[in-house]
Amino acid sequence: MLYVAVALRSFRRYSTYTAATLAGIFTNSVFGVIISFTYIAVWKENPTAGGYDVTDAVTFCWLAQAMIMTVAVWGGGTTDDVADRIRTGDIVIDLYRPVSFLGWYLAGDLGRSAYHLLTRGLAPTVVGALLFDLRFPDSPATYLLFLVSVALGVVVSFGIRMLVACTAFWLLDQTGVLSLAMVCAVFFSGLAVPLVLFPGWTRDLVLALPWAALVQTPIDLWLGHSTGVEAVAGLGLQATWAAVLLLGCGLVLRVADRRLVVQGG
Amino acid sequence: MSLIEVEDLSRTFVVRRRAGRVRRTTDVVHAVRDLSFDVERGEMVGYIGPNGAGKSTTIKMLTGILVPTGGRLSVAGIDPSRQRVDLTRRIGVVFGQRTTLWWDLPLRDSFDLLRRIYRVDPQRHRRNLDEFTELLDLGALLDTPVRQLSLGQRMRGDIAAALLHDPEILYLDEPTIGLDVVSKGRLREFLRRVNEERQVTLLLTTHDLQDIEQLCRRVMVIDHGSLVYDGSLAGLHARGESTRTLVVDLVDEAAPIEVPGARVTRVEGPRQWLSFPAGASAAPIVASVASGYDVADLSIQEPDIEDVIREIYSRR
Incomplete structure (x- = not known):
């Protein structure tokens, strides 16, 4: 199957940069340590902040480090290739291929995320477990749900990043859009602080936004904070955002294609 | 019926320009104007003209990624812009300045992905790949990542890539740009062979007139969007006195x-x-x-x- 082949090739492509991977694991681990101590200090003052105990908080911090590259919170991944190809005009080569543009790049991004999960995800988690007391799920089913949630998180993140990349069809300079996208992702995913710490109604709001699917939703499954109906609802919301964003991408690409083909961009 | 039929083909672009603080003027640019020509199966046609003459615009319309604003065209019986995906399986496109190969992957992997994209039968793929590998001397390069190839090597890889799905027509946009004399010669030899043995119709745009002299019996010259000459190379000499x-x-x-x-x-x-x-x-x-x-x-x-x-x- 073509898309599986694409995902495998993408996995292999990212695996050629071993030095970058090792450096990244080191960086994630250093930040993990720093943020862990911050969280320990915070939860010492307020041991039930956001409904988490201190072990939850420290686990959250290490899992969030593990998710950064896996779901590409900062951006990056195959959508960066798309933005580059739009800018250089190489995108026409993609138009000459009898395959789904979106499917192609999504498959590539899933291959990339699989590689990042196994390296940039697994390694810092092991480091964190050696240095701190982390909480691990006790049933294999929870691990499975977590992985499904991470996969959905990758698709949601891909949808957002693809929409951002597509602005290159209209904008000559993407710097503004990229910074805005990054700030949103960092704050609304839970990477900066767990979303459960947001006060009052803002907490419900940020939990409903698509960015929550990137970090907060999978980690709540891991920690056992969302179980049963709540877990299903969480996954359902992720799946809904994934579908909406992919549809949005399809629509934007149609418009961009029309602009290119009819107006001669 | 000819393989490529073009009749009164036109393409205009609307260019908006600022003409003051608020006021904007709209200019209509005729990139291609009432172009008509036919290309028969198995021909090798050189398409030349100065920069901005309308060469790329024509190729874009022939390959379906630009909709004409006027006229009629049919490629292998297909209306390119309406049935772009159907057409992509029957044509190959080579850009001298862009690559269809994947930068981080070995050449072999790029070829394998292309086989899956075009759903080429594995046996036929193997046969084609063996032949191109021999003719283009790619054997030692198959396991090299594309980013490590020289320009000439990459170009050979790109041409093989464009032919793997047995296209009926091959469009080449500046295929020899930046290549040294030996590489150019080798590439032309290969193209001649592909045209003769596989009856692939070739349409190439170029600034290197040696490409035309050595490959094409027929030349089309375009300037300011109109065809100013269509005929043999000898006729072009006579015409230009x-x-x-x-x-x-x-x-x-x-x-x-x-x-x-x-x-x-x-x-x-x-x-x-x-x-x-x-x-x-x-x-x-x-x-x-x-x-x-x-x-x-x-x-x-x-x-x-x-x-x-x-x-x-x-x-x-």
Whole structure:
């Protein structure tokens, strides 16, 4: 199957940069340590902040480090290739291929995320477990749900990043859009602080936004904070955002294609 | 029915320009204007013209990624812009300045992905790949990541990639740009062979007129969006009133040579340059020069197609 082949090739492509991977694991681990101590200090003052105990908080911090590259919170991944190809005009080569543009790049991004999960995800988690007391799920089913949630998180993140990349069809300079996208992702995913710490109604709001699917939703499954109906609802919301964003991408690409083909961009 | 049929094809672009603080003017640019031509199966056609003449616009319309604003065209019986995906399976496209290969992957992996994209039967793929590998000398490169290939090597890889799904038509946009003489020669040899043995129709745009001289029997010249010439290379010479040059080395310096049918264009010591129409035979001129003067050496320079085309442009 073509898309599986694409995902495998993408996995292999990212695996050629071993030095970058090792450096990244080191960086994630250093930040993990720093943020862990911050969280320990915070939860010492307020041991039930956001409904988490201190072990939850420290686990959250290490899992969030593990998710950064896996779901590409900062951006990056195959959508960066798309933005580059739009800018250089190489995108026409993609138009000459009898395959789904979106499917192609999504498959590539899933291959990339699989590689990042196994390296940039697994390694810092092991480091964190050696240095701190982390909480691990006790049933294999929870691990499975977590992985499904991470996969959905990758698709949601891909949808957002693809929409951002597509602005290159209209904008000559993407710097503004990229910074805005990054700030949103960092704050609304839970990477900066767990979303459960947001006060009052803002907490419900940020939990409903698509960015929550990137970090907060999978980690709540891991920690056992969302179980049963709540877990299903969480996954359902992720799946809904994934579908909406992919549809949005399809629509934007149609418009961009029309602009290119009819107006001669 | 011809393989490619183009009738009164036009494409205009609307360009908006600022003409003041608020006011904007709208200009209509005719990139291609009432273009008509047919290309038969198995032809090798050179498509030339200065930058901005409308070459790329034409190719984009022929390959379906640009919708014409007027006229009619059909490629292999297909309306390109309406059935772009169907068409992609029947054509190959090579851009000298872009690559269809994947930067981080070995050449072999790129070829394998293309096989899956075009759903080529594995056996046929193997046969094609073996043949191209041999003809283009790709054997040692198959396991090298594309980013490590030289320009010439990458180009060979790109051409193989464009032909793997057995396209009926191959469009080449500046295929020899940036290549050295040996690589160019090898590529032309390969293209000639593909055209002869596989009956692939070739349409190439180029700035390197040697590509045309060595490959194409038919030339189309476009300027300002209109076809200014369509025919044989020899006809192009006649049309541009091109001339051949007889270079005569005399034993001693002498006054300009006077012979019927040719005139001296330059004198430099004992060497003189005589020009005569490209269509005329050199034999009588050589004979009369040899009989009337003390000649040490003679040589003939063929007309330069670039001068011919410049001549055609300047007369418009």
